Amino acid sequence: MNYQKLTEQIKIKRSFLCVGLDTDILKIPKHLLNNSDPVFSFNKAIIDVTAGFSVAYKPNIAFYESLGWQGWKSLEKTVEYVREKYPDIFMIADAKRGDIGNTSNLYARTFFEKLEFDAVTVSPYMGEDSVKPFIGYPEKWVILLALTSNKGAADFQFLKDEKSCNRLFESVLKTSQAWGTYENMMYVVGATKAEKLKEIRQIIPEHFILVPGIGAQGGSLQEVAVNGLNSRCGLLVNSSRGIIYASKETDFAEKAGEAAKEIQQEMEKLLKTANLI
């Protein structure tokens, strides 16, 4: 999906919500465990009730890998389902990959060709040749970790380079801009670092920012929007546990739909306030 279409979808749905499909077999409602593929059954039900309120889905690959090849199969079925039934949804593989060029090429092949994701999250530690293989596929995106939502972000991401005086996450933002454009690169900035979004917007005024960390991790949507929205929205805000585990009973899908709708309505207000719709 290209930049223009993603931006259009945000306007049509009045939402910049990304639903994190962090589907943990230990947390899904018990009655689903009798199905032949409980993870896919859960995802399908969640997708059907939330697709009207969200522009993107983000399966975190760890959850699928933890079930071995069966989990990988559930992931493939989930992507195929969205691709067929909701072709206007942006699909993000939250994989945080990154390796030497030869290997990153294979990861790109996996997520963009074997599975039809629109975007993959990538760790910047190994630099340009680990990221470049994900750039250049038409209408595909790399989403580079910049400032993450977790406590450990403080360990290295704030180290300040003596030469440029940039902190590491700023170096990542600045250096990597030469590798792609706002039409094929996004960045991850955690909602728990929302006060930094204003500074970050100075460095990347046009790029989309994927913001995890509202809900269970404690970030505020309002604060993210005020600091992070740009002239064409430029935000995808992710919620996982708050939506997909809104209920653990037989009404899980209904409650997930309500939780997604609630966030969408808050987003609609924020988009209106910012004169974006």
Place this chain on the structure above:
Amino acid sequence: MNYQKLTEQIKIKRSFLCVGLDTDILKIPKHLLNNSDPVFSFNKAIIDVTAGFSVAYKPNIAFYESLGWQGWKSLEKTVEYVREKYPDIFMIADAKRGDIGNTSNLYARTFFEKLEFDAVTVSPYMGEDSVKPFIGYPEKWVILLALTSNKGAADFQFLKDEKSCNRLFESVLKTSQAWGTYENMMYVVGATKAEKLKEIRQIIPEHFILVPGIGAQGGSLQEVAVNGLNSRCGLLVNSSRGIIYASKETDFAEKAGEAAKEIQQEMEKLLKTANLI
């Protein structure tokens, strides 16, 4: 596998060779493609001829993921095969994972429980809580990226912190030492950065270092050993393409065995020179 046993194996086999199972379906001999699981057939043949000369195998997960769930199945079968037939071999999942704690927990569960790997490579960008979930499993290891073998390593890994004057890879080495011990953590340092191994040994005298990048990537084994060996060896040197694709014909296994033996013999000399055997 614990530190003592790994060190013993190095002495018994007179080798610190790790064979990289970067098995690419596009590169394996054509006659194997008729088998029901060509990737596993290839790995099995390679393992049988190289197990006498190597102490570790390192499948790079990207190669398996690129084949979807079937590839994941080939990976599972490969690990099971080694576990059953060669229980003294150290198994490394070259996955370069790392995510918020909740997710890293799942990756650890995948590689240490679902698959019985001894170690997983992890990217340090997200800091302590992304790495800690891999530490604490008895006899399991985390292998943290420090200074990688690729050109892009120069983009961020050499940025010098104005406060400590440490370059990023040095900060990673120093900070992370508080997270584990030399008995459950190793570091990746590329063979193409062998001249840096001497400095790195000052920071981590006891830890194992996993060194990729000899062979196809151009690093020198001799230089790695001279700068990197410690008083109990402390090195695992990886070779992938130089061994597993030594021939692309029906004699591929025989040639792989010869290539592994050649490296083992060079390693034996280096271990003797260093008075380690």
